[in-house]
């Protein structure tokens with residue numbers, strides 16, 4: 001793990017959450033992006049290199065819709081920067097961690113991402129992310 005890259009927060013209404021977090025953080029979000037494969041719309045706030053990612057479901061079968069249904073709005077995941085996501089996946093598997101799906105996929109903010117299963121991380125959903133520009137040459 002290189003650093004905490006962002007904290008993901010599940011919200012019901014992205015427009016309302018953007019307004020609230022702008023007041024809370026004292027700055028505006030710098031981008032909004034839809035990740036069709038995950039069924040989410042996201043927005044990002046930058047706090048000195050660590051980001052807050054707000055996530056709103058755009059479909060009922062989105063993982064965010066299911067999360068909010070079960071647990072309500074709130075902190076959804078912690079994302080950590082890794083240099084090489086494939087070797088990180090292998091490393092953590094060797095360490096006995098389980099993944100939701102042990103292969104990188106395209107996430108928001110030009111990242112390759114992968115989630116560890118929360119049952120192997122004491123209930124915390126952990127995302128590994130790698131800058132896509134640094135991906136395979």
Ligand code: ZN
Nearest residue numbers: 008053079127
């Ligand atoms: Zn994330």
